[in-house]
Amino acid sequence: MTAIELEGLTKEYDEVVANDALTFTVETGEIFGFLGPNGAGKTTTIRLLLGFISPTAGTAQVLGRDVTDESALLEAKRRIGYLSDEPGFDEGMTGNAILNLHASIKGDSRREELLELFDPPLDRRVREYSQGNARKLGIVTAFMHDPELVILDEPTNGLDPLMRQRFADFLRAERQQGVTVFFSSHNLSEVRRLCDRVGIIREGELVTIEPVDALLRRSGKVIRIRSADPIPIDILERAGVHDLETSVSNADADPSTAFTECVFTFTGDINAVLEGLSDHELIDLAVEEAPLEDVFMRFYGGEDDV
Amino acid sequence: MFEIARYEGRNRLKGSVYLSIGMALLAALVVWVYPSFSDALGGDELLEAYPEEMLQVFRIETMASLEGFLAFELYTFGWIVLLGLYVAYAAAGAIADDVDRGRMDTLLAMPISRARLVAEKFFALSVPILVVNLLTPPVLLVGSRLIDEPLAVGDIVAAHLLSIPYLFACAGIGLLCSVVFDRVGIAQRVALAVTFALFLAESLLAETDAEAFGAIAPMRYYDPNEILLEGTYDLVGAAVLVGMTVALLVVSQLVFRRSDI
Numbered sequence: 001m002t003a004i005e006l007e008g009l010t011k012e013y014d015e016v017v018a019n020d021a022l023t024f025t026v027e028t029g030e031i032f033g034f035l036g037p038n039g040a041g042k043t044t045t046i047r048l049l050l051g052f053i054s055p056t057a058g059t060a061q062v063l064g065r066d067v068t069d070e071s072a073l074l075e076a077k078r079r080i081g082y083l084s085d086e087p088g089f090d091e092g093m094t095g096n097a098i099l100n101l102h103a104s105i106k107g108d109s110r111r112e113e114l115l116e117l118f119d120p121p122l123d124r125r126v127r128e129y130s131q132g133n134a135r136k137l138g139i140v141t142a143f144m145h146d147p148e149l150v151i152l153d154e155p156t157n158g159l160d161p162l163m164r165q166r167f168a169d170f171l172r173a174e175r176q177q178g179v180t181v182f183f184s185s186h187n188l189s190e191v192r193r194l195c196d197r198v199g200i201i202r203e204g205e206l207v208t209i210e211p212v213d214a215l216l217r218r219s220g221k222v223i224r225i226r227s228a229d230p231i232p233i234d235i236l237e238r239a240g241v242h243d244l245e246t247s248v249s250n251a252d253a254d255p256s257t258a259f260t261e262c263v264f265t266f267t268g269d270i271n272a273v274l275e276g277l278s279d280h281e282l283i284d285l286a287v288e289e290a291p292l293e294d295v296f297m298r299f300y301g302g303e304d305d306v
Numbered sequence: 307m308f309e310i311a312r313y314e315g316r317n318r319l320k321g322s323v324y325l326s327i328g329m330a331l332l333a334a335l336v337v338w339v340y341p342s343f344s345d346a347l348g349g350d351e352l353l354e355a356y357p358e359e360m361l362q363v364f365r366i367e368t369m370a371s372l373e374g375f376l377a378f379e380l381y382t383f384g385w386i387v388l389l390g391l392y393v394a395y396a397a398a399g400a401i402a403d404d405v406d407r408g409r410m411d412t413l414l415a416m417p418i419s420r421a422r423l424v425a426e427k428f429f430a431l432s433v434p435i436l437v438v439n440l441l442t443p444p445v446l447l448v449g450s451r452l453i454d455e456p457l458a459v460g461d462i463v464a465a466h467l468l469s470i471p472y473l474f475a476c477a478g479i480g481l482l483c484s485v486v487f488d489r490v491g492i493a494q495r496v497a498l499a500v501t502f503a504l505f506l507a508e509s510l511l512a513e514t515d516a517e518a519f520g521a522i523a524p525m526r527y528y529d530p531n532e533i534l535l536e537g538t539y540d541l542v543g544a545a546v547l548v549g550m551t552v553a554l555l556v557v558s559q560l561v562f563r564r565s566d567i
Contacts, residue, residue: 050415053566070563074417082415086408092317104309105416141412 001028003149003180004049008058011044018044020204021058026182028148031175033195033212034184041204042184043085046153049182050082063149078106081147085154085184087126087134095122095129095137099144106145114140117170118163131158139167143174150174152183156190168194188291192216219295220267225277226284230258235276240268243294265290310413310423314430318396322437325392329384330441336379337449340372363509365531372455373534376446381530385469390476390524391501393435397480398497400427401558402490405567414567421559428481428555435473439466458537465533468540471547475524476501478554485562524550 004026011019018041026032036042047053049062051073063079065072089098099111099122115122118136126134135158142150156164171181171194185191191198192212199209208215220240225231230253233246246259253260266273270287277285350370353361360366365382368374401424404410413423443462450457480497487493508523520526527543 047411050411052411052414070419074419077415077417080415082412084408084411084415088407088409088412090317090409097313101309101313102416104313105418138412 002026002061003028004032004060004062004182006045006049006058006060009045009048009055009060010057011041011048011053012056017204019048019055022201022206023058024199024206024209026180028180029175029178030196031171031181031183031194033191033198034182034201035186035188035191035198036184036201037186040201042201043153044204045201046151046182046184049151050077050080078145079148081142081145081150083135083138083142083150083152083155085157087129087131087138089126089134089137091127092125094125095120095133098126098137099140102141102144108144110146111140111144114143117166132160132163135159136163147179149180149182152181154185155183156185156187164190188295215295216289218267219290220265221270222263222286222288222290222294223266223270223273224261224263224284224286224288225259225282226261227277228260228281228283230260231277231280232258236262236264236273238268238272240266242267265294308426308429310418311426311429314400314427315433318430318433319437322434325434326438326441329389329438330445332384333376333380333442333445334449336376337372337446337453340375340455341453343369343375359510362512363506365509365529367531367535371535372450372453372457373461374531376457377530377534380442380446381465381469381534385465385530386472386525386528387502387505389438389469389473390505391498393431393473393477394480394483394497394501395494396434397428397431397477398483398493399490400424400431400481401484401562402487402493403484405488406490410567420563424481424485424559424562425555428477428558431474431477435470435477439469442466457534461534461537464539465530468528468533468544471544471551472524472528474551475527475547475554478551478558479504479524481558482554482561485558485565488565488567 002025006022006024009019009022010017020041022045034042034045044053048055049060049067051067051070054068060067062073063076065076067073099108102108103111118139120129120133120137120140126137129137135155139155142152156167159167168190175181195212197210198212198215200207210218220242230248230250234257236244242265244262244264246255246262248255248258249260347369350368353366353369356366364378366374366378369378401410404413414420443466446457446462447459479501480493483493483497483500484490487496504523505525508520508525511517511520524547527540527546529540529543532538532540
């Protein structure tokens with residue numbers, strides 16, 4: 001069963017292709033991360049899925065309803081929660097008045113429970129809200145009617161680390177209940193902690209779509225080496241070494257041919273590297289998971305293929 | 307149903323009460339100055355000094371009676387021009403302001419159709435349109451008796467009742483601007499310009515060859531002079547205004563349904 005299905009979904013503005021033939025599906029019950037830098041077309045996709053803009057070509061369905069058929073989509077919207085990337089609330093109204101409006105249209109069976117976790121100052125006007133409080137109010141409006149599918153555009157923008165953690169725990173619990181989550185982000189650590197699968201979008205095109213652990217495997221390891229004696233650089237001139245940086249702390253070594261300290265990303269068999277180093281006396285060796293940021297850079301940088 | 311209309315209507319209530327008080331004060335002022343004005347100038351002598359175009363634009367027929375004075379000073383100036391522009395301006399913000407400030411996505415993510423949203427936002431404008439007509443009639447009726455120029459209750463009530471479809475038609479112009487332009491500033495300026503241009507066109511083109519053009523202006527179908535001086539109520543005109551309002555609302559709904567926001 002699919003919660004969201006896009007087929008060749010395209011949105012063109014005069015000169016710009018904001019979404020170029022996007023095709024993918026989001027399965028019921030998964031947390032799907034939609035990653036890309038600002039301006040990549042993430043918000044355009046979300047706005048197409050909710051019928052705010054109409055596609056130039058292609059089709060999409062949410063909860064089995066065609067997004068270009070307004071009355072069908074309305075039926076789906078009763079079961080969809082949405083959080084926009086801007087706060088999007090009437091600034092002159094209090095949080096309570098806004099929640100009451102949402103409640104009157106779509107229901108609020110989970111309002112109290114959510115307000116215990118996310119507690120914006122409801123008696124104050126939204127004008128006085130911090131970014132974090134506006135976001136908390138948004139989270140409550142997105143989930144208060146107990147939706148089956150939630151579409152979140154940069155949901156943790158403006159939340160402090162404690163709230164981010166709470167929101168992550170909350171989303172995981174929602175998934176346990178069978179809720180499907182589609183969220184856009186450029187916050188990679190969040191995506192890796194939360195998502196089952198990730199789609200990466202660049203300049204309107206889908207670059208890749210895969211389970212987050214496969215993406216991490218593909219992303220390789222960061223290796224840091226410190227040695228007592230200079231090591232010839234050529235032992236690191238092998239496939240799978242990326243972004244190599246070397247330096248020498250020893251005055252009589254030639255920095256163009258040898259190093260005493262280095263850091264690089266490695267996507268090959270780690271034993272091969274260790275074998276090459278076995279003749280040298282190391283002071284320190286660290287092998288860490290590559291930050292997803294680097295993976296990301298590789299997808300966007302375009303020079304180094306993974 | 308009507309959740310958005312109720313919400314928006316409540317938001318408009320406070321401003322509408324202030325507006326109503328302001329217009330009632332204007333009415334009191336007009337009644338208050340009338341005796342000294344009429345004593346000093348007597349009859350319509352002053353009118354002869356005005357250029358014909360001026361009389362035509364402001365629809366001044368006579369100042370020799372309180373009714374004629376009110377028709378010009380209060381109803382033509384206050385209701386037809388000021389309030390007509392006000393509701394057009396307010397309606398121009400109804401949709402465009404939410405689009406401009408990024409609030410429309412949050413509204414439309416809820417299970418509510420675009421046509422319904424437009425209609426409910428429009429109906430919420432009935433709050434200022436009705437409330438502004440509440441205070442002025444009693445002020446006029448009491449004030450006119452205090453200066454011994456009693457106004458006919460029926461005519462005053464009719465002047466206000468018949469202004470309601472007129473003001474809705476002006477709001478319809480604003481609403482159409484609101485769905486055509488997604489920048490609220492532009493929508494509001496165009497609404498003001500169009501409404502004022504229609505007022506001028508209708509007034510200046512009367513009794514010329516281009517008179518037929520004025521038929522699209524709501525101002526043609528609401529005539530305070532006729533109500534106050536002759537006691538005739540143009541119900542056909544009111545029906546035309548209702549028709550115009552419905553047409554503008556339906557066109558606005560169709561435009562908004564098709565637009566990217």
